Amino acid sequence: xxxxxxxxxxxxxxxxxxxxxxxxxxxxxxxxxxxxxxxxxxxxxxxxxxxxxxxxxxxxxxxxxxxxxxxxxxxxxxxxxxxxxxxxxxxxxxxxxxxxxxxxxxxxxxx
Amino acid sequence: xxxxxxxxxxxxxxxxxxxxxxxxxxxxxxxxxxxxxxxxxxxxxxxxxxxxxxxxxxxxxxxxxxxxxxxxxxxxxxxxxxxxxxxxxxxxxxxxxxxxxxxxxxxxx
Numbered sequence: 001x002x003x004x005x006x007x008x009x010x011x012x013x014x015x016x017x018x019x020x021x022x023x024x025x026x027x028x029x030x031x032x033x034x035x036x037x038x039x040x041x042x043x044x045x046x047x048x049x050x051x052x053x054x055x056x057x058x059x060x061x062x063x064x065x066x067x068x069x070x071x072x073x074x075x076x077x078x079x080x081x082x083x084x085x086x087x088x089x090x091x092x093x094x095x096x097x098x099x100x101x102x103x104x105x106x107x108x109x110x111x
Numbered sequence: 112x113x114x115x116x117x118x119x120x121x122x123x124x125x126x127x128x129x130x131x132x133x134x135x136x137x138x139x140x141x142x143x144x145x146x147x148x149x150x151x152x153x154x155x156x157x158x159x160x161x162x163x164x165x166x167x168x169x170x171x172x173x174x175x176x177x178x179x180x181x182x183x184x185x186x187x188x189x190x191x192x193x194x195x196x197x198x199x200x201x202x203x204x205x206x207x208x209x210x211x212x213x214x215x216x217x218x219x220x
Contacts, residue, residue: 035209037157045149045157045200047209058207061112094156098147099168103156 002026002100004078006093009105016085020105022078022095030073033098036080038091038107046091051078063089085109113137115203117212122220123191131215132183133201139182140203146184147202148177151214157200161186191219 004027008020022034035050049059049069057069068081078095085107092104114136123129133146140146148161159168161177164184174190184201196219201212 037209037211039157044198044214045151045202045211047202047211050207050209052207056207058209060208096159098162098166099159101156101158 002097004096004100004102006095006102006105009093009107011108011110012085013111014085014087014109016109017081017083018085018107020080020082020093020095020107022080022102024076024078024097027097027100029071029076029078034069034071034078034095035097036069036078036093036095037101038089038093039104040088040091043091048093049080082107113203113205113210115201115210115212117199117201117215119213120216120218122218123188123195125191125193125219127191128187128189129191129217130180131186131188131199131201131217132180133185133203133212134183135203137205140179140184142179144184144203144205146177146179148175148184148186149200149202150197151200152197160199188217193219195219 003025005023031053036048066084070079090109094101094104116134142164149157151157165177178185198214200214
């Protein structure tokens with residue numbers, strides 16, 4: 001069964017950093033299209049970042065320069081390093097490949 | 112950044128057919144935008160219904176289909192069921208960068 005489980009969310013002050021993890025099973029992070037999307041409370045979905053099988057990486061303009069996507073092949077895990085967090089980064093963050101999404105992890109940026 | 116547009120809301124009768132569309136501010140949508148469709152029910156995570164225009168994960172019911180029609184990506188639901196009531200989001204790609212539409216709230220009534 002293909003599954004991803006996000007973790008690492010929490011309450012963080014503006015300007016702080018957080019690293020989200022996405023542990024995958026039944027798929028290989030290294031060779032799949034792995035992405036992060038987010039959803040602010042009561043709002044629609046927002047695309048965040050993607051890691052392509054060839055190593056190419058893309059970011060939404062709203063997070064470029066602040067967020068970094070990476071993958072650990074030995075752990076079969078995708079990460080999202082989030083720096084310089086802002087209040088408007090508050091959202092549930094979902095990872096996944098083209099077919100599967102996890103249940104998400106909540107990031108709350110507040111003072 | 113491109114703007115992706117969807118109908119804010121649609122209503123379909125049980126057993127009926129409805130088409131949700133997904134347009135782009137940059138022009139006609141083609142398969143090269145790799146359209147995705149996500150379904151999200153209240154309190155649940157989104158799940159992929161369609162990707163790359165018309166590819167379906169194993170759990171997507173046969174009554175859902177994806178296409179590019181009239182310069183837009185389209186999600187057609189044929190034979191709507193009460194459990195299809197949900198929010199539907201399309202996602203288009205621009206040189207690898209994804210942009211979601213605002214979502215369509217589908218009511219089955």
